[in-house]
Amino acid sequence: xxxxxxxxxxxxxxxxxxxxxxxRYTAMILPLIGPEKDIPAPDVGTNAEVMGWIMxxxxxxxxxxxxxxxxGKPIDIGGSLGRKEATGRGVMMITRETxxxxxxxxxxxxxxxxxxxxxxxxxANLLQKEGCRIIAVSDISGGLLKREGLDIPDILQYIQSSxxxxxxGYQAQGVSPITNEELLTLNxxxxxxxxxxxxxxxxxxxxxxxxxxxxxxNGPIANEAEQILNRQGVIxxxxxxxxxxxxxxxxxxxxxxxxxxxxxxxEVNRTLEKIMIRAFNEVWEDAARSKISxxxxxxxxxxxxxxxxxxxxxxxP
Numbered sequence: 254x255x256x257x258x259x260x261x262x263x264x265x266x267x268x269x270x271x272x273x274x275x276x277r278y279t280a281m282i283l284p285l286i287g288p289e290k291d292i293p294a295p296d297v298g299t300n301a302e303v304m305g306w307i308m309x310x311x312x313x314x315x316x317x318x319x320x321x322x323x324x325g326k327p328i329d330i331g332g333s334l335g336r337k338e339a340t341g342r343g344v345m346m347i348t349r350e351t352x353x354x355x356x357x358x359x360x361x362x363x364x365x366x367x368x369x370x371x372x373x374x375x376x377a378n379l380l381q382k383e384g385c386r387i388i389a390v391s392d393i394s395g396g397l398l399k400r401e402g403l404d405i406p407d408i409l410q411y412i413q414s415s416x417x418x419x420x421x422g423y424q425a426q427g428v429s430p431i432t433n434e435e436l437l438t439l440n441x442x443x444x445x446x447x448x449x450x451x452x453x454x455x456x457x458x459x460x461x462x463x464x465x466x467x468x469x470x471n472g473p474i475a476n477e478a479e480q481i482l483n484r485q486g487v488i489x490x491x492x493x494x495x496x497x498x499x500x501x502x503x504x505x506x507x508x509x510x511x512x513x514x515x516x517x518x519x520e521v522n523r524t525l526e527k528i529m530i531r532a533f534n535e536v537w538e539d540a541a542r543s544k545i546s547x548x549x550x551x552x553x554x555x556x557x558x559x560x561x562x563x564x565x566x567x568x569x570p
Contacts (some may be wrong), residue, residue, distance in 0.1 A: 255291070257282065263298045264417075267409035275303050279310040286311065288321030288511060294503045297449070301337070303512035315466075321510035324503035327464060335521035341375025341447075342522065343498020344469045346529045347445060348376075349383060351490055354537055357442070360384035365441040367391050367433060367465070368448030369420060372469050372496070374409050376445060381405045383441075389436050392448070394421035395429040398439075412526055438462060446473035453478045459488065466486065468492035483546060491548035493555070494536055501528055 259278055263271055284409075285291055295304055304325040311322045320331030328334065335342070352359055364385045366373050369392045377387050386402040397403060397420060404425060411423050437444065437453060437460075444463035446452050450472040453461065458481035466482070467490045468474065474482065474489065482489060505521055508514075516524075540550035 256296075257293075258296075258298075271303070272306055275306045276310045278378050279307045280314070283311065283314055284547060286322055287531070288319060288507070291319070292503070293323045293499065293508060298419060299325075301325055301327045301332060304332075321330050324506040326506070330511050331506075332514065333502055333509055333521060333526070334518040336502045336506055337371060338374045338375045338379075339502035339521075339525060340469070340496050342347060342379060342498035343501065343525065343529050344372065344376045344445065344467060344495055345379040345383065346449070346498070346526055347490055347495045348380060348385075348445070348465075348467050348534055349531060350533045350537075351467065351488070352443075355465075355488075358384075361386055362443060363388050363441045364443045364445060365389040365436050365439045366445045366447055366469075367396075367436055367452060367473075368446065368470060369408070370447070372499075373447035374405075374412065376447060376469055377405045378409060389439055390420070390439060391430055391431065391433050391436045392420050394419040396420065396436045397423060397428050398431040398436075399425075399428045401427060443467060446470050448473070451475050453482075455481060458482050459485070463487070464488065466490070467495050471496070479548075491551050493551045494532060494547070497532065498525055499531060501525055 259274060262505060276458045279523050286293060305322050305327050307323045308320060308326055308330065312318045320326065325336055326332035341470065346570060349359060352362060362385045364380055366377050366387065373390065377390055381387050387405055388400055388402060388410065389396060390399045390403060407425065408423060412418050412420065415422065419428050437457060440462045442463065443465045444461065445467045446454065448471035449470060455475060455477040458478035465488045471492050479489060494501065503524055505516065505524065509516055515525060535554050536547055536551045539554055540547050543550060
């Protein structure tokens with residue numbers, strides 16, 4: 254996939270300004286996108302409403318409704334059930350499978366999560382339901398720590414109801430404040446960076462105490478930091494595998510759109526789980542067989558598929 258964006262803070266714009274900006278941007282990239290070309294999906298600073306504006310703008314230029322041009326749309330205009338939670342659900346599944354492979358029970362396993370947006374919040378909620386103890390969470394406004402385990406549903410409700418949708422100001426018995434750096438270096442079984450890229454830098458890496466890092470964000474570990482963590486024996490589950498749930502369900506949404514079908518949420522989640530577990534098993538077994546890191550193995554498995562397809566198709570002309 255590729256990235257394209259406008260350098261702006263959407264929180265500083267009115268709804269109408271954001272709508273006009275989105276429609277203009279869509280008009281400019283119109284030749285590049287389409288249900289048979291590039292298909293945009295939500296990322297940082299966007300939501301289902303923004304995706305709906307993109308779809309509507311594209312459709313207005315075409316003269317008919319084209320729901321398959323974009324994914325992550327509101328349900329009522331062609332979005333998929335389960336899409337909003339898909340990335341976080343996928344992170345939960347990959348975390349669960351990693352623990353299973355290592356022979357570690359989920360019940361009582363401690364987890365720290367940096368980022369409490371859609372991905373981090375969903376991951377925290379689902380992992381707690383599976384029996385994990387979420388001891389720390391954070392966002393750009395700061396973090397929360399409680400060794401006995403945080404009340405994730407209560408925190409999510411607070412974020413939803415607060416004006417800025419941030420953790421700042423949350424209070425509960427036994428909960429103490431913590432900085433993002435302190436969260437990243439906590440003594441915890443699992444660390445899940447679910448915020449922005451390059452959060453774990455080389456100077457921070459030696460202080461990381463987590464045994465397992467599951468990359469819910471894109472590129473949260475700097476390259477030099479990863480080398481240090483590898484030497485420390487930290488198991489890193491790479492972003493290309495861990496956070497693939499979102500793009501998988503975006504694919505499901507596109508399939509539903511072009512076939513004019515609607516899947517129920519159970520079918521979406523069931524099919525997502527099948528794909529995520531199959532991908533995880535391929536990568537884990539290749540890493541063990543080749544004696545390489547999970548990231549290198551994920552790249553190896555992916556490139557191998559492309560090479561095989563290219564050999565079968567040949568070169569034209």
